[in-house]
Amino acid sequence: MADQSDVRRIVLSLPETREAGDHFGFTVLSRGSKHKGLAWAWNERVEPGEPRVPNQGVVAIRVANVQERDTLIKADPAKFFTEPHYNNFPAVLVRLDEVGRGELEELLTDAWRYLAPRRLVKAFDEEQAAR
Numbered sequence: 001m002a003d004q005s006d007v008r009r010i011v012l013s014l015p016e017t018r019e020a021g022d023h024f025g026f027t028v029l030s031r032g033s034k035h036k037g038l039a040w041a042w043n044e045r046v047e048p049g050e051p052r053v054p055n056q057g058v059v060a061i062r063v064a065n066v067q068e069r070d071t072l073i074k075a076d077p078a079k080f081f082t083e084p085h086y087n088n089f090p091a092v093l094v095r096l097d098e099v100g101r102g103e104l105e106e107l108l109t110d111a112w113r114y115l116a117p118r119r120l121v122k123a124f125d126e127e128q129a130a131r
Contacts, residue, residue, distance in 0.1 A: 002096045002104045004041075007059055010105050011039055014112045015120055024054060028115045038062050038111040042093050060091045062111040068092075090114075 004024060011017050016029035017038070025040035039061045043052035063069045069092040072080040079098040086093070094107065113121050 002099050002101050004056055004059070004096070006101050006104055007039055007096070007108065010108045011112070014109065014116075015124055016116065017112065024056075024059075028112055029117075029120075030115055031117065036062075036115045038115055039108060057096050059094050059096060060086070061094055061107050062114055063090050063092050063107075064110070064114055065090050 007026070008019065011026040012019065014028070017026055018029075018035065019026055020040075023041065025037060027035035027037050030036040039059055041054040041056065042058040042060050044055040044058070045052050063072070066088065069080075069082060069086075069090060072092050073082060076098075079095055081093050081095070082091075083093065092107075094104070096104070099107075116124075
């Protein structure tokens with residue numbers, strides 16, 4: 001079982017990542033000074049017509065594409081889901097109390113890989129291989 005502190009620890013251990021100052025969300029430096037979101041709190045609509053509110057038990061994580069998202073959901077709908085807001089967006093919603101820390105680390109590292117510059121991924125892979 002994982003929680004938001006695990007998300008924070010894992011993401012911030014990856015090169016060129018940072019946490020948003022005003023909400024639970026994490027980015028990676030993509031090109032130049034542009035940051036792209038790789039994980040963030042899911043904002044749930046609790047009351048119809050009212051603003052969405054962050055759900056601390058669910059995190060949105062970038063995936064390679066919509067097909068990968070759909071494959072994850074089909075494989076384990078207890079862990080993974082989506083909502084209409086994400087219909088054409090490559091991110092999966094993850095129930096933190098259903099996912100293990102190892103699987104969460106794999107999901108977050110993959111998300112980082114999809115967004116980080118190739119040179120950064122290459123350097124990271126070389127460092128990991130040297131360990």
